Amino acid sequence: MLGIQVFNSPNKYVFFKDECVEFNYRWLTEELGIDPEEITFIEDVWAGGGNLGPSIEYFVNGLELGNMVFMQYKTFHDGSREELPIKIIDTGIGLERVPWLINGSATSYMDVFANALGFLTQKLELDINNEIWEKFGPYSCQLNIDEVDNIDQTWEKISKEINVEVQTVKNAIAPVKDLYIVLDHTRTVFMIVYDGSLPSNVGGGSNVRNILRRVFAILHKNKWFEKLGVDGIFELFKFHTKDLKDIYGDFNIHPNMKEVIQLEYDKWLSTDKEQKDKLDKLIKKKGNLSIDDWIIAMQSWGIPADRISELSKIPIPGNLYYEISQRAERVVKATEQILYDTTHLPETEALYYQDSHESEFKAKIIEVFVNLEEGKFKNTHNIVILDQSLYYPTSGGQSNDTGVLRIGDEVYNVINVERVGKCNLHILDRPLVEEPRSYIGKEVSGTIDLKRRFQLMSHHTGTHIVFAAARRVLGPHVWQNGAKKTEDMAHLDITHYKGLTFEEEEAIEREANRIIMSGLNISKYFLDKAEAEKKFGFTLYQGGVVPGNNLRIVQIENTDVEACCGTHHDRTSEVGWIKMIKSQRISDGIVRLYYVGVRILNFIFLVCKSIR
Numbered sequence: 194m195l196g197i198q199v200f201n202s203p204n205k206y207v208f209f210k211d212e213c214v215e216f217n218y219r220w221l222t223e224e225l226g227i228d229p230e231e232i233t234f235i236e237d238v239w240a241g242g243g244n245l246g247p248s249i250e251y252f253v254n255g256l257e258l259g260n261m262v263f264m265q266y267k268t269f270h271d272g273s274r275e276e277l278p279i280k281i282i283d284t285g286i287g288l289e290r291v292p293w294l295i296n297g298s299a300t301s302y303m304d305v306f307a308n309a310l311g312f313l314t315q316k317l318e319l320d321i322n323n324e325i326w327e328k329f330g331p332y333s334c335q336l337n338i339d340e341v342d343n344i345d346q347t348w349e350k351i352s353k354e355i356n357v358e359v360q361t362v363k364n365a366i367a368p369v370k371d372l373y374i375v376l377d378h379t380r381t382v383f384m385i386v387y388d389g390s391l392p393s394n395v396g397g398g399s400n401v402r403n404i405l406r407r408v409f410a411i412l413h414k415n416k417w418f419e420k421l422g423v424d425g426i427f428e429l430f431k432f433h434t435k436d437l438k439d440i441y442g443d444f445n446i447h448p449n450m451k452e453v454i455q456l457e458y459d460k461w462l463s464t465d466k467e468q469k470d471k472l473d474k475l476i477k478k479k480g481n482l483s484i485d486d487w488i489i490a491m492q493s494w495g496i497p498a499d500r501i502s503e504l505s506k507i508p509i510p511g512n513l514y515y516e517i518s519q520r521a522e523r524v525v526k527a528t529e530q531i532l533y534d535t536t537h538l539p540e541t542e543a544l545y546y547q548d549s550h551e552s553e554f555k556a557k558i559i560e561v562f563v564n565l566e567e568g569k570f571k572n573t574h575n576i577v578i579l580d581q582s583l584y585y586p587t588s589g590g591q592s593n594d595t596g597v598l599r600i601g602d603e604v605y606n607v608i609n610v611e612r613v614g615k616c617n618l619h620i621l622d623r624p625l626v627e628e629p630r631s632y633i634g635k636e637v638s639g640t641i642d643l644k645r646r647f648q649l650m651s652h653h654t655g656t657h658i659v660f661a662a663a664r665r666v667l668g669p670h671v672w673q674n675g676a677k678k679t680e681d682m683a684h685l686d687i688t689h690y691k692g693l694t695f696e697e698e699e700a701i702e703r704e705a706n707r708i709i710m711s712g713l714n715i716s717k718y719f720l721d722k723a724e725a726e727k728k729f730g731f732t733l734y735q736g737g738v739v740p741g742n743n744l745r746i747v748q749i750e751n752t753d754v755e756a757c758c759g760t761h762h763d764r765t766s767e768v769g770w771i772k773m774i775k776s777q778r779i780s781d782g783i784v785r786l787y788y789v790g791v792r793i794l795n796f797i798f799l800v801c802k803s804i805r
Contacts, residue, residue, distance in 0.1 A: 197261075197284035203536070210263050213282050214249060217259060225295065227253055243268055244277065253294055255334075259286035278536055299323070299330055306376045309432040316425055317417050319372060325365040328355040344511030371411045378408045380437075383430045386450055388731070389672025389688045392457050393781025402457065402781075407497035409461050414503055423458055427451040449668045453690050468496050469504050482507055484516050491517075532565045533613045535578070540615035542581035545594070546717070546745070549650060549760045552643040554583040557636055558600070561629040562618065573624035577632065578616050583641050586612040589736055590676040591653050591759045596641035600625070600632065607639070645680050646760065651768045651790035652683035653759040654715065655705070659771060659788060660735065661753040662704035663687050666697060673735035674783050678759070682774070685786045692778040693786075701786070702773040712766040713750040719743050729754045 197216075199207050208216075214234070221227045231254050239248040239262045246265035250257055264281040266274040293301035302310060314321070332351045341347050352359040382405050385397075392402035408426075412418040421429075427450065434444040471494060475486060482490075482505060490496045502509045544554055562576035577598070584607060587593040593610040598619065606622040625632060656676050664671045667689055675686040693701075725733060725744045733744065733756040747757040749765060762768060774787040 195259075195286035195288050197282060197286075199282035201280040201282075203278055209280060209282065210247070210249075210261075213261050213263070213284065217251060217261060217284070221251070221253070221258075225291070239264075240268065245274060256290060256294055257287070258290055258294065259284060299326060300373075302373050302376060306380070306433075306436055308435040309376055309380070309429060310372075312429060312432045313372060313376060313421075317372070317415075317420055319368060321369050321372075322365040325355075325357060325362060326369065328357065329362055329366060341515060342512060344515075346511070368415065371415055375408055375411055375417075378404045379426060379429050380433045382408070383433050383450075384437075386453060386670060387444065387446070389670060389674075391453065391670070391688050391690050391782030393783065398780075398782045403497065405454070405457050406461050407499060409458060410497050410500040410503065414499065423451065423455050426454055445669065447668045447670060449670060449690075453670070456690060468494060468500070472496075472501065472504050476505060484510060484513065487513055488517060488520070531613075533562055533576075533618065535560075535614035535616040538578060538614075538616050539580070541579060541617040543617075544581050544583045545585045545760055549646070549762075550643075551583060552596075552646075553638065553640050554581070555636060555638050556581045557634060558632045559634075560616075561625065561632050563629075564620070570620075570624070574629040575621040575624045577619050577621065577625075577637075579619065579637065582610075582617050582619070583639060584610045584617060584619060585646070585649075585760050586610040586617045588612050589653075589758045590656075591649055591678045592680065594641045594646055594649075596639060599638045600635060607641075648680050648790070649678055650760045650762050652678040652680075653757075654761045654765070655768050655771050655788065655790035656683055656685050657747065657749055657753050657755060657757070657761075658705050658708050658765060658768065659685050659701065659786060660687070661749065662701045662708060663689075663786070665704055666700045667693075672732075676736070682787065682789050684788070686779065686783055687786065688782055689784045690782060693776040693784055698773050698776050698786075702771060702788075705771040705773075705788075708749070708752055709765045709768050709771060712764050713752060715750070715761055715763055715765065716746070716748040717761060718746055718748075720746050725756065 197213070199209075199213070201207050201209055218232070221232055222229055233252045235250045235252070237248045237250060239246060244264045244266065245268045246263040248260055248262045250260045252258065262283045262285075264283065265277060267277050268274045289301050289305045292298075292304040296304055298304050313319075329351065332354055335341070335347055335351060336344065348359050348363070352362055355362070382401060385401050386392075390397055390401055392398055392405055394402070409418070412421060430446060430450065434446065437444070472490065475490075476482065479486070482501075487498065487501060487510060490501050491498055496504075498509050498513060501507075538560055544551070556579040558577050559580050560578040561574050562578070563572060563574050564570040564576055565572075577600075584594045584596065585591070587610065594607075595609075596607050598605045598607050598621065603626060607619050608622050609620040611618045611620065656678060660671075660673055663685075667687075670688065670690075672688045673685065674688055677684050720728075720743070722739075722742050722744050725746060729746075733746075733754060735755050736757060739756045739758075744756040745758055746754060747759070747761055748754045752765075768790050770791050772789050772791060774789065776787070777785045779785045
């Protein structure tokens with residue numbers, strides 16, 4: 194998917210509907226050379242997540258190529274709406290449809306999977322019936338599950354149009370469809386696992402597992418697994434990299450990816466009997482499977498529809514996927530509640546990025562908020578926003594700084610700091626004593642707890658070091674899945690397909706401390722997002738994708754580079770020492786590492802004390 198995202202704020206207009214339509218039209222006609230007579234624009238409405246706006250889809254000879262969505266309104270339960278302060282363009286363009294359109298191939302798979310398709314058809318000894326496919330292809334779009342109420346009736350209609358018996362068409366199309374599913378699903382699994390997500394029973398990992406199990410089921414159904422096997426799937430990954438090379442460059446496939454596939458195949462074999470027993474009991478009890486039963490078996494038991502049909506000998510209902518999509522649309526997420534509006538305020542200048550070892554600063558109060566959180570401070574004015582601050586807010590898994598703030602003759606303890614929009618909210622230990630508006634423009638002085646800051650810096654820098662050590666010990670499939678850095682302890686969640694042994698824990702600790710004792714330089718700087726991604730790749734985003742056009746880069750010399758907003762030491766040696774406490778497998782595919790960063794003298798003291 195190609196994307197165009199534009200954010201129009203009250204203070205900065207970039208472009209909106211008219212310009213966006215013009216730019217896309219010019220791209221079609223001037224860059225792709227498409228005849229204007231072949232282009233059709235259709236206006237519609239897009240709504241979701243409490244937002245609403247017009248959308249304009251564009252087609253070339255009937256093929257939808259892109260959709261421009263303009264988020265313009267916020268909607269409410271009573272049907273009313275109001276203009277959004279920030280109006281957004283979200284344009285999606287089908288990347289794979291562009292070469293299909295330009296080349297005029299029978300299907301997009303022939304362009305997108307050129308190398309992988311050749312390998313798989315040869316390996317499976319499969320011939321594609323081009324005669325029937327050429328007749329069927331122009332009508333295949335009518336089988337879109339999102340737009341068809343009854344798939345069986347649609348098959349009958351297509352059969353009459355091309356003058357070929359329904360079963361003859363299905364027999365010719367079915368193996369090709371399965372072939373394309375295997376190509377699509379294996380590429381998806383490869384990219385997701387390569388990017389650090391692993392099969393599991395929870396979250397996005399469950400999707401990876403279900404996708405992979407559908408591949409296993411299709412291979413077994415067609416008796417293809419004997420010809421391909423796990424070795425063949427791993428080899429297929431390599432052909433996918435050839436197809437993707439021109440877009441993504443070279444891939445470094447680690448051998449443990451094959452181990453991941455083998456483990457998942459073994460698990461699938463062991464659970465297959467359990468799944469069949471569940472279905473047998475359900476069918477004996479009810480005599481048939483309702484739509485609800487199909488959806489429960491797919492979404493709760495993790496059985497692909499193809500496998501349910503194979504095990505139960507019941508055809509897949511024609512409206513199954515349509516019903517699933519309809520139910521998904523009916524699930525509406527609650528709109529995130531924003532308690533404090535900071536859009537009218539200038540950004541807080543982050544002094545902690547200029548010198549993370551500084552403890553004192555001066556600033557001016559630019560706003561005072563009433564506390565809207567539940568608790569003893571609710572409806573009191575104990576929140577101040579400063580034009581600049583040394584106080585680091587809770588962010589990126591790192592706890593906030595604490596300290597004191599002197600306002601006139603009054604001294605307040607800063608007990609929490611939060612980031613809302615572009616501003617840092619300083620939460621005080623008691624309400625302001627004077628009328629709130631009288632504080633605007635007043636000068637303040639602040640002092641942070643430097644001991645707490647240094648420990649948090651050690652744990653945050655230590656997190657980068659432990660992550661780098663884990664990748665060196667376990668392999669490049671390791672990605673960060675979450676982290677928390679408090680004053681007392683830190684933990685790092687990494688993607689890994691099995692629990693760690695004691696020897697692996699020790700190896701990670703040794704490697705982490707080797708990095709620390711090397712005294713490597715740690716650079717912190719801002720870089721344009723596009724330039725950073727081009728230079729370092731998407732491994733930058735270990736803590737998730739960072740919004741905005743500029744990234745703060747934290748780079749440990751020849752070791753680790755990440756987009757990170759936390760406070761860090763200047764050299765790895767300042768961390769002191771990393772002591773691994775334990776590891777724990779918190780879910781399928783996710784291992785949590787617990788550790789502490791201690792000053793070297795404290796560590797020596799603890800070791801000596803334990804020896805006594």
